[in-house]
Amino acid sequence: MAFYLLHNYMDFILPRAILIIYLLTLAVYNSNNFFIPIIIIISIGIFQNMYLNFKQKHIKTRWLSCLSIICILSVISLVSVYFPRNSLENFLLEKTTSVRNFMNEKGIYSFIQQSNARTTSRTGFSENDERLGGPILDDNQIVFEAIQSTAHYWRVESKAVYTGLGWQDNVSDKDSISLNSSNELTRASTDYNGELADSESISLSILNESSYVPVPYGNFQVAIQDGAAGFEVNNISERIDFLNYTDEVSLELNWENFAYTTDDLANVQVTIPPGFVDYLQLPDSFPVRIRALTSEIVQGQTSLIGQVTAIENYLKNSGTFRYSKIDAVLPDIDEDYVEQFLFDTRVGYCDNFSTAMTVMLRSIGVPARWVKGFSTGEAVGSEQSGTRFAIRNNDAHSWTEVYFEGFGWLPFEPTPSFSQPMEEAITSETEDNLSATIEVSSTSESESVASSESITESDVSNSEEVTSTEKVNDHHFWDSSFRKLIVTVIIIIVIIFIIFILYKWFIYLFVLLMIYFSKQPIRIVYPYLLKKSNILIKRSPAQSLLNHASAIEENYSILGGAFIQLTEIYESYLYSDNYIQNLKQIELMKSVAKMFSSIRFERRFKKGKKAKH
Numbered sequence: 121m122a123f124y125l126l127h128n129y130m131d132f133i134l135p136r137a138i139l140i141i142y143l144l145t146l147a148v149y150n151s152n153n154f155f156i157p158i159i160i161i162i163s164i165g166i167f168q169n170m171y172l173n174f175k176q177k178h179i180k181t182r183w184l185s186c187l188s189i190i191c192i193l194s195v196i197s198l199v200s201v202y203f204p205r206n207s208l209e210n211f212l213l214e215k216t217t218s219v220r221n222f223m224n225e226k227g228i229y230s231f232i233q234q235s236n237a238r239t240t241s242r243t244g245f246s247e248n249d250e251r252l253g254g255p256i257l258d259d260n261q262i263v264f265e266a267i268q269s270t271a272h273y274w275r276v277e278s279k280a281v282y283t284g285l286g287w288q289d290n291v292s293d294k295d296s297i298s299l300n301s302s303n304e305l306t307r308a309s310t311d312y313n314g315e316l317a318d319s320e321s322i323s324l325s326i327l328n329e330s331s332y333v334p335v336p337y338g339n340f341q342v343a344i345q346d347g348a349a350g351f352e353v354n355n356i357s358e359r360i361d362f363l364n365y366t367d368e369v370s371l372e373l374n375w376e377n378f379a380y381t382t383d384d385l386a387n388v389q390v391t392i393p394p395g396f397v398d399y400l401q402l403p404d405s406f407p408v409r410i411r412a413l414t415s416e417i418v419q420g421q422t423s424l425i426g427q428v429t430a431i432e433n434y435l436k437n438s439g440t441f442r443y444s445k446i447d448a449v450l451p452d453i454d455e456d457y458v459e460q461f462l463f464d465t466r467v468g469y470c471d472n473f474s475t476a477m478t479v480m481l482r483s484i485g486v487p488a489r490w491v492k493g494f495s496t497g498e499a500v501g502s503e504q505s506g507t508r509f510a511i512r513n514n515d516a517h518s519w520t521e522v523y524f525e526g527f528g529w530l531p532f533e534p535t536p537s538f539s540q541p542m543e544e545a546i547t548s549e550t551e552d553n554l555s556a557t558i559e560v561s562s563t564s565e566s567e568s569v570a571s572s573e574s575i576t577e578s579d580v581s582n583s584e585e586v587t588s589t590e591k592v593n594d595h596h597f598w599d600s601s602f603r604k605l606i607v608t609v610i611i612i613i614v615i616i617f618i619i620f621i622l623y624k625w626f627i628y629l630f631v632l633l634m635i636y637f638s639k640q641p642i643r644i645v646y647p648y649l650l651k652k653s654n655i656l657i658k659r660s661p662a663q664s665l666l667n668h669a670s671a672i673e674e675n676y677s678i679l680g681g682a683f684i685q686l687t688e689i690y691e692s693y694l695y696s697d698n699y700i701q702n703l704k705q706i707e708l709m710k711s712v713a714k715m716f717s718s719i720r721f722e723r724r725f726k727k728g729k730k731a732k733h
Contacts (some may be wrong), residue, residue, distance in 0.1 A: 137617065244513035245332070245492065249279060252286040252457055252471050254450035259513035263330060263494070267323040269506045270377065272541050273531065274334035274494040277359035278521060282479055284403045284456045287490050290356055301350040301363065308339040311393075311528030314384060317377040321505065324371040333360040334494055334511070337531060338377040345370035356397060380527060385425040390486055391525040399487035399523065402479065407459040411483040418484060428522050428532060431480050435473050435534040442467040443536045470535045474518040477534040487523040491531065492516075495538060624721045627652060631713035635706060642701065645709045646690040652716055653683070656723070665691060676719055682712050 244259055279287040316339065324334075326347070333342065333351070344350075347369030348362035362369060393399060417434050418427040435441060441461075448468040451460045458479045461472045474490060481488035497511035519540065521529040533540035622629070627649075634648065635641040650668075653659070657675060659668040669687040673679050686708055693699045 137621065141614065245276065245330070245494070245516045249287040249471075249492070250283065250285065251450075252475065253448060253460075253468075255446045255448055256469065258445070261328065261513050262510050263328050263513060263515075264324060264326045264334060264511050265500075266325075266497070266509045266511065267503050267506045268509065269320055270541070271496040271499075271509065272336045272377070273496065273517070273519070274511065275337060275358070275491060275531075276332050276334055276493040277354070277357040278489045278491045278529075279357065280397050280399060280489050281401060282403065282475070282482075282490070284405060285451070285453070286457065287475070290397055296355040298353050298355060299350065299363070300353065303344040303350070304341065305343075305351045305353070305360065306341045307335070307360075309378075309528045311526070312339075312378060313526045315379040317379045320375050320377070322373040322375055323505065324369075324373060326365075326369040326371070329365075329367045331361045331365060333362060333371070335360060335373070336375055336377065338375055340373050340375040343372045343374075345372055356395070378527075378530075380530075382425055382429070385524055385527065385530075386423055388424050388524045388526065390424050391523065393487055393523040393529075399489055400482050400485060402482055403456075405456070406483070407456050410456075410459055410462060410480060413462065414480040414483050417480075424486065424522075424524065427484065427486060428481065431477055432520075432532050432534045435477055436536050440466060441473070441536065443469060443473075445469045448472060470518045470538070473535040474520050477520040477532065481520070481522060489521050489529070490518060491521050492518045496541065625714075625717045627720060628710070628714045628717040631709060635709060640693075640701060641709060642690055642693050642705065645713070646686060649683075649686070649709075649712060649716060652720070656719065676715075678715055678719065679712070682708060682715065686712050 244261075245263070280290045281288040322336070326333075335342065342351075342360075344362075347367075348365040350363035352361040352363055353359075354361075414431065418430050421427045421430050444467050449460070449465045451457050457472075458476045461468050461476055478488045478490045494511050494515045495517040497509040497515050499507050500510045501508040517535075517538070519538075520532045520534060522532060524530055531540055631645055631648070634645050638644055650659075650665070653668070653672050657668070657671050663671075665687050666684065669684045672683055673681060689705055689708070
């Protein structure tokens, strides 16, 4: 559009402004520096404007026009140099998260992506988690349906090896697989010694040819009704797969849910779970500031449940982090996935939050593992035996499990806006510490590193280096309050500028739309312009169109006979059988509309003066 206006109408301000605003918008969402292109646009524009005003009689008007344009575009160029791209990007993304998440849920982004060559991941259960991160689009396909009385999470598997980029299966997982060729499988937690809820029956229908069996927490017996010939069980990840399964599998579960509360866990201390899997494993290059931050968060917590819920609350309730599937960033190959999330982007979805919680717990010696499955799904109907839930790819989810001696592996939910039905309300002990936990979230990263007592002497030097760097950033020119002020002022200026352009060129832009959408634009363009001309000089009922056009031309010589020509064309359209539309007529309509816009603008701001040139 900018080049169209520039080429066909030699318009300077509007197309240049469009180009600069477009480049500034790209600067917000990309890492490119557009300073040089903006300077080139300004330079060419200044020379062009001088050429366009060369034939004006008043030299003062010409140079004042050039000076004003130079000032306006110079301000924009300075903004481009000191443009707080990251801050503005975060500000805009944060304010529009709810809208864009709604669009993602409704499948708008998926629809757009279908015509885009670039691929983006979609929600759903993934078999490969070695590289986490990046945006994902919602997928509403139903994976399975469940008829049940109680809503709950559906567990599929856990993973134990964190690489810094994602999660891998334990090397010994394959040695722990057992086969069950019967149609029934009973699973009871030998580590759980707490209370169990009443038995409940669940009917499951697996609809999308999935190999895995989604199961609830607790003790259960699962029986295949149709579609598979047995089970394959991984005793480490606790994943269950079908043997010889078909497109659809029907199951019946007899389930007893765990019935513990957080009060029951108050006296449980940290214990290493039995077995040969290292649930404290972290990569050799594990960032020191993650451990330092975690130590700060759990400071003063003496119980295991207190430490776990402190980290959970920090991630979920402190307000430091933002949930978004489409704003999540894919870390570089040399970046730690959790470190980038905790200290840099602070935006992501369940994988970010659950991985962060698991890794943070491990960093302070608490056994934890990363778990994948599905959230509760959506209630879609009522059956005689219970409520029908539809679980979709959108409901694919991840969370954290922590080992409690006497209770086994228990789930915790660090992701904002998600609620693990199995977790009871936090007891008064943990509520007393919630305010302290949230206060920690506002503590700077430098304080977290400096106050940590769990790091080694070799790590202290690294911590101090990070601290000094971050203190410099804290005193950067674009500090929080001033940055928001500048961003707000820029947005207001841009909005005022757009309103100004739309107001000044409203007639012209409206005529462009009519020409674009009409096969015979003269039929609607001329009556519209005639109506606008009545504002300039009122047309009497007995006055012909040509006489009225002549009167307009006498008072507004800027038209140069164009309105009379357009009137003759319109009368030819009305009364002649030989009317043929051509490009010259289209250009004449645009020219008259543009001049009417200028006349209207000058009349509004120069009342009492006629727009003679």
